[in-house]
Amino acid sequence: MMRTPRTARRGATVGVAIGSIALLTLTACGTTSGDSASTGDALTELGEAEGQVSILAWPGYVEDGSNDPTVDWVTPFEDETGCEVTSKTYGTSDEAVNLMKTGEYDVVAASGDATLRLIAGGDVAAVNTDLIPNYEGVFDFLKEKEWNSVDGQSYGVPHGYGANLLMYNTETFAEAPTSWDVVFDKASENAGKVTAYDSPIYIADAAVYLMAHQPELGIENPYALDEEQFQAAVDLLKVQRESVGEYWSDYLKEIQAFETGDSVVGTTWQVIQNVLAGSGASTDVVLPEEGATGWSDTWMVASDAANVNCAYMWLDYIASPEANATATSYFGEAPSSQEACEYREDCEAYHAGDEEYASQIWYWTTPIAECVDGRTDVECVDYAQWTAAWQEIKG
Template sequence: MMNTNNRIEPDWNNTDTAAANSRRHGRRHGVAAIAAAVAVAGVLAVSGCGASGTSTSGAKAAQAVQKLGKSEGKVSILAWPGYVEDGSDDPDVDWVSDFEKETGCEVTSKTYGTSDEAYNLVKSSDAYDVVAASGDLTLRLINAGLVQPVNTDLIPNYKDVYSFLKNRDFNTVDGKSYGVPHGYGANLLMYNKADFSEAPTSWDVVFDKAKASKFKGKVTAYDSPIYIADAAIYLMKHKPSLNIKNPYALDETQLKAAVDLLKEQNANVGEYWSDSLKLAQAFQSGDTVVGTGWQVIYNQMDSSKFGITSPEEGVTGWSDTWMISSKTKHTNCAYQWLNYIDSPKANAQATEYFGEAPANKNACQYATDSKFCDIYHAGDKDFEKKIWYWNTPISQCIDGRKNVKCTDYTEWTKAWQEIKG
């Protein structure tokens, strides 16, 4: 189990350390791979936004089950690495065995590296009963009719999930919940303290101020088209005339402004990153001094040398959803998994191991590190309000604008290629 309290610099050249961290954080490595292939794979299948009062074509006729029956004895789960641990990788990391003992549902699981890969696996097979999906995948699954709405009355632990994770535009359509939250995290600003007399309070250190600073060429940025949303958040505050209300809902003019900003930033970026291990190495070597990072990466570094903060403009982030396949033949075991993974103890185990805030408000008491929930800002509403959770850019503006066409993920992908050259 990861110790988030003692920030000891690990041996990043040790193969065992690298392998363990790669397994745990593999889901974030893969997001950058959602590029040109993503359009072919179906990201454009989304024709509407999941939010109260709006709908997607695949969700209109879907209905949640009204009661559960006898457990079928098995459930197949598709998830990010580190979400379904049964002790096979580490005998001390196991929350699946207790589930199997409690429910009689035997778990089989498969991990995936990108949301695009998960979409194709669910679309092409009926082998998976449950899938853990990030915000850039949930609406695709809903729109394609690949997942079913869930009856949260049949999931007792759902009542203890933080209210700010419920009924969001990436997990709810027409008032129907399409799953239960797993946890949440933010893309924060990491920096080398030697290069800053005071902690930075704005993303301007990676944008407008970067080119004139002593760390020109030592800025890092997340390597994915979804990073365009980070630029949009910055422009929301610093270019209010653009009238950006949601960083994932950009019309052509707004997208161009974000792209122009990122093209300017490109000259100051030393390296775009998608591998958390390489990011840590870049900071420790001095090749990188400031840029986007995660709390879990910072926890493994020397806090006397490095800092991490949530800038005043806000941040992007993620909140993953456990969803049930519309093709499942194991509905009862699937519901039992959703209820179990949101139970206080299991939710604490899974999110502490991975490195994100838990979804269940009672999970903190089961964390092995007494500071875990403080470090990840669990239940901190002021912190959470700054997070713009990943969502899929679609042509229907998800900020509520009518008679305006927003740019979709294909356009973001093309723009990202232009930004990086």
């Protein structure tokens, strides 16, 4: 029933794509493809389950018991809806964007640094949240944010969120640091033992620090940096590079480094601290006074999803309190709703639902030329340049 409009739209997308290739000089390229992808032609009615659904997600988001028989929230979904789940995991947001281009996935769990790119690329469709009963329970401060919606049109359902915290070795730091300066201006005190997250998006961490320490730069949002602000952040990171022992992206590496003392200070995730605390390592985490970057992940539906009904069913299921609690708890992040906390005992540790805490987090957002902080007088540095700069920083 919804097949006809969907096919028609795909035709339109192709047309736009061809058009934009032909008109290379078209500066409003983003707007053009945005037109076809962003206007509200979300699903209006749920149909029959297709019997299968293909999901792309961070490792630990879609567990069917095959890695650990006790960790399984996919089987109940399959039993309930009859949608067989196949899943693929990715290691970085950038990989996710890439994989979505293959068109092989119906659903994707994307962090904020991927969502806007997916929307702009026409890879994901607007989501009709009315068809997702569990959407209502989701924390309000996670809804309709710049990383999961465009012009008030939602593009997905929030999943879990967390902050990129500052981890330190309690033996090296007798007193808990309160500022990010231990990894920036004072990084040389622990030269060779400082660690940082290995992704271009880490430049935003430097920007958060500069917001507090160099107000004259006038940074309003760490994801909306003009040329000068961006250069300041890059310079800060180049200095930091001299003290960095290693950059991390997989968390086994980070856990190992802090356990052995190869790293003593740097960014981390709460779940890493939980594992370390469990093994008795002398580490702790703080949310420094400058605030921090963080992530709020969104379940999205592919624009040409072959199994759109099962996709919606998954979105609803994974937002349900119990499934959401199980999944976010396994991954180690705060759940998306208060109800989910009834199924978790560690909500406190993740400051779930704590709006005050959540407000100090600058959630990952894709930096685009059109400044996300609303400035129109300058052009912001886009993610491609962030990536190039990140490679320069690492050297």
